[in-house]
Amino acid sequence: MLAILLAVALAAPILAPGDPLAIKGDPLLPPWQTMAHPLGTDRLGRDVLSALIHGARTTLLVATAAAAAALFIGITVGTIAGFLGGWVDEALMRVAEAFQTVPAFLLTLALISVTGPRVPTIVLGIAIGAWMQPARITRAEILSLRERDFVAAARVIGMRPLEIAFREVLPNALTPVVSLAAVIVAAAVLIEAALSFLGFGDPNRFTWGSMIAEGRTVLRRAPFLSIIPGIGLVLTVLAVHLTGQGVAKALRTRRHAA
Amino acid sequence: MTDLRDGPMRAPLPRRRLLAGAAALPFLPRPALAQAKRGGRLTVAADSEPPNLNPAIIASNGVFFVASKVIEPLAEADYRAKDGLAPRLATAWEGAADGRSLTFTLRQGVTWHDAKPFSSADVAFSALEVWKKHGNLGRAVFRELEAVETPDAHTAIFRFAVPTPAQLIRNALPALTAVVPKHLYEGTDIMRNPANQKLVGTGPFRFAEWRPGEYTRLVRNPTYWDQARPFLNEIVYRVLPDRAAAANALEAEEIQLAAFSAVPLADLDRIAKVPGMKVYSNGYEGLTYQLVVEINHRRKELSDVRVRRAIAHAIDRDFVVRAIFRGFAATSQGPVPKNDRVFHATDVAGYGFNPQRANALLDEAGYPRSEGGIRFRLRLLPAPFFNETRQFGDYLRQALAAVGIDATIVSNDTPAHLRAVYTDRAFDITVASPVYRGDPAISTTILFQSGLPAGVPFANQYGYENPEVDALIKQAAATIDDAERVRLYNAFQKQVTDDVALVNVAEFSFITVARDNVLNVSNNPRWAVSNWADTGFAV
Numbered sequence: 055m056l057a058i059l060l061a062v063a064l065a066a067p068i069l070a071p072g073d074p075l076a077i078k079g080d081p082l083l084p085p086w087q088t089m090a091h092p093l094g095t096d097r098l099g100r101d102v103l104s105a106l107i108h109g110a111r112t113t114l115l116v117a118t119a120a121a122a123a124a125l126f127i128g129i130t131v132g133t134i135a136g137f138l139g140g141w142v143d144e145a146l147m148r149v150a151e152a153f154q155t156v157p158a159f160l161l162t163l164a165l166i167s168v169t170g171p172r173v174p175t176i177v178l179g180i181a182i183g184a185w186m187q188p189a190r191i192t193r194a195e196i197l198s199l200r201e202r203d204f205v206a207a208a209r210v211i212g213m214r215p216l217e218i219a220f221r222e223v224l225p226n227a228l229t230p231v232v233s234l235a236a237v238i239v240a241a242a243v244l245i246e247a248a249l250s251f252l253g254f255g256d257p258n259r260f261t262w263g264s265m266i267a268e269g270r271t272v273l274r275r276a277p278f279l280s281i282i283p284g285i286g287l288v289l290t291v292l293a294v295h296l297t298g299q300g301v302a303k304a305l306r307t308r309r310h311a312a
Numbered sequence: 313m314t315d316l317r318d319g320p321m322r323a324p325l326p327r328r329r330l331l332a333g334a335a336a337l338p339f340l341p342r343p344a345l346a347q348a349k350r351g352g353r354l355t356v357a358a359d360s361e362p363p364n365l366n367p368a369i370i371a372s373n374g375v376f377f378v379a380s381k382v383i384e385p386l387a388e389a390d391y392r393a394k395d396g397l398a399p400r401l402a403t404a405w406e407g408a409a410d411g412r413s414l415t416f417t418l419r420q421g422v423t424w425h426d427a428k429p430f431s432s433a434d435v436a437f438s439a440l441e442v443w444k445k446h447g448n449l450g451r452a453v454f455r456e457l458e459a460v461e462t463p464d465a466h467t468a469i470f471r472f473a474v475p476t477p478a479q480l481i482r483n484a485l486p487a488l489t490a491v492v493p494k495h496l497y498e499g500t501d502i503m504r505n506p507a508n509q510k511l512v513g514t515g516p517f518r519f520a521e522w523r524p525g526e527y528t529r530l531v532r533n534p535t536y537w538d539q540a541r542p543f544l545n546e547i548v549y550r551v552l553p554d555r556a557a558a559a560n561a562l563e564a565e566e567i568q569l570a571a572f573s574a575v576p577l578a579d580l581d582r583i584a585k586v587p588g589m590k591v592y593s594n595g596y597e598g599l600t601y602q603l604v605v606e607i608n609h610r611r612k613e614l615s616d617v618r619v620r621r622a623i624a625h626a627i628d629r630d631f632v633v634r635a636i637f638r639g640f641a642a643t644s645q646g647p648v649p650k651n652d653r654v655f656h657a658t659d660v661a662g663y664g665f666n667p668q669r670a671n672a673l674l675d676e677a678g679y680p681r682s683e684g685g686i687r688f689r690l691r692l693l694p695a696p697f698f699n700e701t702r703q704f705g706d707y708l709r710q711a712l713a714a715v716g717i718d719a720t721i722v723s724n725d726t727p728a729h730l731r732a733v734y735t736d737r738a739f740d741i742t743v744a745s746p747v748y749r750g751d752p753a754i755s756t757t758i759l760f761q762s763g764l765p766a767g768v769p770f771a772n773q774y775g776y777e778n779p780e781v782d783a784l785i786k787q788a789a790a791t792i793d794d795a796e797r798v799r800l801y802n803a804f805q806k807q808v809t810d811d812v813a814l815v816n817v818a819e820f821s822f823i824t825v826a827r828d829n830v831l832n833v834s835n836n837p838r839w840a841v842s843n844w845a846d847t848g849f850a851v
Contacts, residue, residue: 077710081635082578097578098635098707171723253696257721258709271555271699272578 055293063111070104074260082276096265096279097272106286109260113290116176116261117242123181124238125188129224129231132192137200137219147193150186158183159245163254171254179249180242188231188238195227229305236298240291247287262287348543348831348848357558357570358549361524366508367490368442371449373572373599373747376487376841378549381530382425383492383513386416386435387485389598389750389837395482396750396837401430401491401514407478411792414470414481422537424493425518432468436460437494439470446502449755450488453480475792483751486598486838516542516845525551536845543848555699559583562825569826569833571840576699577638580823588828593640595834596821598750599841600649603632603641603704605815606733606742609775613679613688614740620812622673623741624663626715627708631665632818636703641820646805647756649748649819655798657805663815670715681716690740692719693733696726697745700820705743734769746770748819752801757785760808776813 062069077099078091085094085102093102135146153161162179169175199205200223208218249255250263257264262283269279360374367379387405390398404417422430439460443450456476461469470481491514496507511519514537517530528549532542550567552558558574561567563586575583584591605623607614614620629643642650646660679687690712694705702723709719719741724732732738749755755770762777781804788800809816824840826833829850836842 073710073713075706075710076713077631077707098703098710167725253723257705257723271576273556274559275578275582 055289056297059110059290059293060114062107063114066107066111070101070107072104074104074108075100075258082272084276085278085282093282094276094278096268102265102279102282105260105265106262106282109262109265109283110286110290112173112256112259112261113243113246113263113287116173116180116246117239117294119177120180120184120242120246121235121238123177124184124242125231125235127181127185128188129192129228131185132189132231133196133219133224133227134216135189136193136196137215137223143193146189150189153182154186158241159248162245162249163252166249166254171249171256173256173259176246176249176254176256180245183245184238184241188234191234192224192227192231195230196223199223199226233298233302233305236294236301240294240298243287243290243294347851348846349851350543350848351545352543352849353546353548354544354569354830354844354847354849355548355550355567357552357561357567357574358528359551359553359555359558359572359574361522361528361551364503364508365511366442366492366505368438368450368492369446369448369503369508371447371487373841376838377571378528378530379490379511379513380515380841381517381547381843382511382515382519383490384515384843385486386489386491387482388842389486391836397482397485398836400843401435402485405478405482405485407481407792411475411477412472414472414476414478416468416470418466418468419537420466422514423535424495424514425512425533426493426496427535428493428495429465430491430493430514431465432462433465434491434494435468436462437498438489438491439468442492442497442502443488447488449749450484452758453484453488453754474790476790477753477792477794477797479794479797480751480753480789483749484754486842487749487754515843517544517547517843520546527551538845541845542843543846544844547844559825562589562827565827568830569824571822571824573640573822575823575825577640577823580638580640580825583825590826590828590830590833592824592826592834593821595824595836595839597651598836598838599821600651600748601745601820602644602647602649602748602816603701603818603820604744604746605708605817606739606744606774607776607812607814608737608740609777609813610737611690611740613677614690616677617812618673618677619679620815621663622670622677622715623712623717624812624815625666625670625673626711626717627663627815627817628665628711629817632704632707636700636707637818637820640823641818644816644819646809646816647748647759647814648752648801648805651819652748652750655752655801657802659802660806660809663812667715674715674717679716685716686718687716688718690717690719691722691738692741692743693722693724693729693739694743695733695745696724696729701743701745704817708741708743730769734771734773735767737766737773737775744770744814752804753789757788757804760804760813761785772813774814776811778807778811778813781807781811781813 078101079095079099081097081099083091083095091101095101131146135143161183165179166175208222247263250261251267255261255264265283266280273280362374364370365375365379367375367383384400386402387397388400389396401419402416403419407414418432424430444454444457456473458473459471493512496512497505516533516536518533520529520531522528530547532545555576558570559579562570583589607620609615633641633643645662648655650656674687681687695701705721709721712719733742746759747755758771760781761772762782764771784800784804788797791797824834831848831850832846
């Protein structure tokens with residue numbers, strides 16, 4: 055399911071060529087009426103199908119970029135904290151806790167209302183609200199690994215502490231963190247949709263959240279405008295979650311086998 | 313799709329005549345004053361709660377919506393009366409031939425809500441201390457007001473330093489002359505006076521309570537000067553910031569009236585068919601909003617009049633009216649709306665929808681299409697004030713793309729938008745919605761006058777400078793002859809449309825939806841912001 059979504063998102067320019075924001079037909083055409091606009095048109099006469107396809111692109115781009123950024127920050131912080139220990143650990147973990155006390159969505163919202171809604175700031179905003187969990191998990195894994203013999207061996211051959219941390223310890227600690235990625239992507243999809251719904255999305259692109267928000271004003275008249283991207287969202291989050299579960303399961307069995 | 317135009321309508325909609333043939337429409341047929349019964353509570357939808365409700369300081373529709381029932385102006389707009397004005401606190405007004413003075417005869421037997429008598433001293437104080445010093449629009453109109461003489465308790469003579477057109481003052485009476493009580497404001501910090509929130513006036517309703525986020529409640533004034541009125545016992549403004557909520561609340565009969573298009577236009581043809589509902593498209597002629605594209609003339613490309621004309625030609629005004637306003641608007645080519653039969657100039661340069669012409673003009677100006685068919689890029693800041701301004705922003709981006717101008721939308725909330733456009737001037741083009749208030753000198757010429765300091769909102773912050781236009785504005789402001797003023801403002805309209813100082817796209821006002829047992833709705837040109845003394849429930 056996720057593969058199909060990814061394929062659709064990647065192939066957006068082929069499936070729905072041209073500017074998805076272009077005004078192509080009469081406004082508020084209901085779906086299944088003409089072949090030209092199989093899912094109807096919105097309030098300005100823009101094609102809902104191409105909006106949906108291009109929206110998938112934005113949504114997945116933002117979500118995966120945000121998850122990657124969150125994992126990167128989280129893993130770096132977690133590894134340093136776990137491996138070095140002492141006051142560095144204390145300081146980094148207190149910062150992480152401070153971030154955790156604020157709801158992730160509020161943090162993102164605050165950042166975006168200050169910096170303005172553009173794709174990079176949205177990605178950064180979501181990442182800033184989501185890096186704490188990977189950081190804590192990485193740290194826990196590293197803590198249990200750093201007393202192992204192979205670490206001592208690395209010390210003996212003269213590797214520098216950070217080198218040991220990132221080259222020797224981290225790869226062994228990565229599996230549980232990676233299975234967290236799916237959860238973060240799913241959460242990022244929802245946060246991005248919520249942001250666009252509130253009008254904090256990038257106005258120059260279609261996103262599913264902004265499609266729902268725009269459809270909401272005509273909900274009684276043209277419910278399909280909100281329902282179609284809504285279904286898209288549900289399917290995406292579900293697909294990401296199921297994939298995540300599958301990956302986690304596979305990793306677990308491999309670990310047990312090892 | 314068929315819109316309201318052809319559909320079967322329960323409610324009478326004089327929209328077509330109103331908007332399409334506004335010039336040919338002398339006055340709306342006044343509905344016979346229906347007999348309302350006394351009593352009852354009218355609950356209406358409100359979408360904002362201005363913290364300062366003093367209409368003498370802030371002339372804005374959000375403030376008037378509540379405050380106009382409590383604090384009265386000297387006169388109110390009317391469909392039929394002479395000069396389009398019905399008396400309120402003033403019963404007569406007479407301008408001197410030299411334009412230096414204007415004499416108001418004030419109503420007798422009026423008391424403030426705190427039982428103190430109303431007199432000419434209140435008018436003199438309001439004019440000199442409040443309208444002239446603090447009024448957001450009054451500041452300009454009453455700038456030359458030197459003194460207000462009060463020979464007796466019921467006469468106020470306004471004296472002006474320079475000849476001031478009586479026509480302008482008359483047109484300003486409904487919106488800019490709210491009279492506040494001298495005994496509560498004298499010697500205080502007027503901007504911080506508690507009476508700005510807990511209003512005390514002479515109107516048909518008294519201010520009862522405000523619960524932030526919930527409602528504002530007004531109650532009947534038993535000592536109103538018109539003893540037969542008001543009919544209603546209470547008006548409750550229920551805060552419903554969500555637009556979809558207003559339509560549902562009307563259907564559920566939680567509210568009986570939603571003004572200012574609180575019901576989304578796209579929802580109207582559905583709601584018009586609901587039994588017991590009535591749709592009014594009139595009652596807002598005195599406060600026409602204009603959808604305009606403001607252009608930053610400091611930007612090199614946009615300083616070329618050919619580029620500005622190209623932008624004007626790129627916009628399909630009919631599509632905008634049809635798709636964005638669902639037909640509840642009229643196309644526009646100039647700064648004075650068509651429903652002002654006195655000042656509207658018909659012979660201004662028209663810019664019809666013509667992308668070929670737009671492309672040719674842009675080529676001629678020396679901006680050929682480069683890679684990707686793009687000539688140059690612009691920052692487009694749509695005002696977040698209305699759904700329609702935002703939607704038009706989306707449309708404008710596409711319309712400009714079609715002629716090779718790549719516009720990037722920058723969306724801001726209201727304070728950020730005001731700062732970006734009117735203080736920092738950090739924009740290339742914006743979508744704005746200025747209000748035309750019955751006379752070009754009240755809030756329209758300020759959009760074209762040059763030399764304004766940064767930070768004055770809803771004014772020329774886009775670097776448009778034309779000495780001829782400045783001269784015309786100055787000359788008209790000091791002209792007291794009515795016909796000569798009209799002639800000067802016609803010349804002014806011609807000049808600014810020729811220059812494409814900004815692009816006028818459409819004129820829109822609002823829709824009121826009410827339960828059909830609410831009587832005397834939309835019976836004057838500023839109904840939503842008038843005093844509702846004759847509004848009531850059917851017997």
